[in-house]
Amino acid sequence: MNHIPQIRNDNGIPTLYVKGEPFFVLGGEIHNSSASSLEYMERHVWSNLEGLNLNSLIVPLYWETIEPEEGRYQFGLLDGLIGQARKRNIHLIFLWFGLWKNSESMYVPAWMKQDTAAYFRAEKVSGEKLDTISPLCEAAVEKDAQAFSKIMAHIREIDEEESTVMIMQVENEIGLLGTACDYSPAAREAFAREIPAELAGEYGASGDWKAAFGADAEEYFMAYHFAKAVEKITRAGQKEYPLPCYTNAWLKQYPWYAGSYPSGGPIREVHRIWKLAAPSLFTLAPDIYVPYAADVMDEYSYEGNPLFVPEVRKDAVTSSYCMYAFGKHNAIGYSPFGAEELGLPPEAVDRPPMEVMAALNIDPSAFEIEGSKEYLSRTYGLMEQMKPLYLKHRGTKHLQSWCRKSETDYGAFFQFEKYDLAVAYAPRMTAKPLGAGMVYELAENQFLIVGMMSTLKFQAKAGENVKVNFLRLEEGEIENGRWKPGRILNGDEQMALKLGDMPECLYVELYKY
Incomplete structure (x- = not known):
């Protein structure tokens, strides 16, 4: 067909x-x-x-x-x-x-x-064509x-x-x-006429164009x-x-x-x-x-x-x-x-x-x-x-996106079901992208991050007397919508989720204690 x-x-x-x-x-x-x-x-x-x-x-x-x-x-x-x-x-x-x-x-x-x-x-009004x-x-x-x-x-x-x-x-x-x-003569004549009925109805206006x-x-x-x-x-x-x-x-x-x-x-x-x-x-x-x-x-x-x-x-x-x-x-x-x-x-x-x-x-x-x-x-x-x-996920609360908009735009903040996410943008650099990315909430404690020039920090909800840490942190690739893991990141790599200038992918699994 x-x-x-x-x-x-x-x-x-x-x-x-x-x-x-x-x-x-x-x-x-x-x-x-x-x-x-x-x-x-x-x-x-x-x-x-x-x-x-x-x-x-x-x-x-x-x-x-x-x-x-x-x-x-x-x-x-x-x-x-x-x-x-x-x-x-x-x-x-x-x-x-x-x-x-x-x-x-x-x-x-x-x-x-x-x-x-x-x-x-x-x-023009002078007659110049x-x-x-x-x-x-x-x-x-x-x-x-x-x-x-x-x-x-x-x-x-x-x-x-x-x-x-x-x-x-x-x-x-x-x-x-x-x-x-x-x-032009044709335009002057039209401008002096009553505005079209469809515009009059849309704007609740009447008269010629200047009056309306x-x-x-x-x-x-x-x-x-x-x-x-x-x-x-x-x-x-x-x-x-x-x-x-x-x-x-x-x-x-x-x-x-x-x-x-x-x-x-x-x-x-x-x-x-x-x-x-x-x-x-x-x-x-x-x-x-x-x-x-x-x-x-x-x-x-x-x-x-x-x-x-x-x-x-x-x-x-x-x-x-x-x-x-x-x-x-x-x-x-x-x-x-x-x-x-x-x-x-x-x-x-x-x-x-x-x-x-x-x-x-x-x-x-x-x-x-x-x-x-x-x-x-x-x-x-x-x-x-x-x-x-x-x-x-597009069009749902489970996909969020960010992008640095100005020199005084320093980051973004997102609220997911069980965790919040603070994003800080890297300083603008010549011939480099701006801080930008997407985050998918795959489950209440599982996230897929795609982005660049940003540092991310997951945190507990306001009023929760708990800490947040990683069950699993992986770098990898997305192939046809599926996660393909690479290295498991631990130790120093877990101190800060930093995305460099080349767009990259991270899988995050969190827990609270």
Whole structure:
């Protein structure tokens, strides 16, 4: 029986299923232009990904290569990418660079770029045109929807039995930069009209956009129209092949005003609008390059918006954030950006110029890769081997997770049935992970610990006049959800449960006296 990939509800937890089985995306996203050449992919991407324990890759599809002439579609590149992935037993998430990529319309076909009358641009209040086709341009949105539907129909035709392609990302980091709102004639006219009935009902507001939403009107207006456009494109594609679809967000960050980040994009503050206007998306996913990544995951993971991290920093701390994403938030998946560079020497990494990173508020350390491959590979390998155990315990009080969130975050504290656990984080070190991990309560006195850069201490419950010690302490590995013991640790090793920089596993059996 064939199973189209889908998001199912597993005991209240949204879960990706591929070929009828739960699947956790242990992924990487490649650079924007890497997938434009199959030869380049063979020579510079696939070989660099070896040894990372990836099971998935996020790969761009470019509208300009698929429909170079209006109404004529070419799928050779798409077919080649699927073929390359199949040879390596890697699943794909295609990233549709359609109308919008990083707030601009840089990947639309040449015939659309040149016809600025039919496919009009968004404008600043001064009348200056942006390199962004307006989401109020119905002709452009319709063309994008047609192209996306052709792509989805083709993927179904060649891949439904294999399910190499699991998920589709619709557009990339949508919004307007340099202005909070589109002031093109069509946008001005729409902004002056009564707000849509669905928003009026949702917010209990009325009047035109400014009367209804005040200082937030411009960003809400753009969020609604971008979301409606993405919904039209997504529905057209899913009509042909109902793969799970999502879109991603360039985060709201300093200096915090709409237009300094892409106004109208699916940042957390406008999820209410996006969820209303684009219900076909299974989630709104954060792209995370900031140093407070764990806080962002906390913010974007909530009921109705399962956590998926399609782009994230790729320095050594990414392995810690990966463990937290799955352990704390039952993530659909995790995917550092520029994954093909993890196989390179650190000095060979092509970093954005400092002025670009400063302009985009990107933390430069996010592109440092020293140690990253080894730490991430180990974490991905552990996640794969933990899968049966993880599926059994996730979403229950018997699985707890921690991650150091800031320089003033020193540890965590967990209360289990018979014992409490205090976790102290190791100091942050260059090219090392952060304190992070998971602990499974297997029985009232048995625990399995997976983590790094942390010191753990089990203790009695408050008010108990007893001491706690070890019946058994083992190092070892997890293989297909089962504990495979290594050394039995005693003596000095029991004085402190210390997890080093490389993620490791410990089995603990306790008693009180």
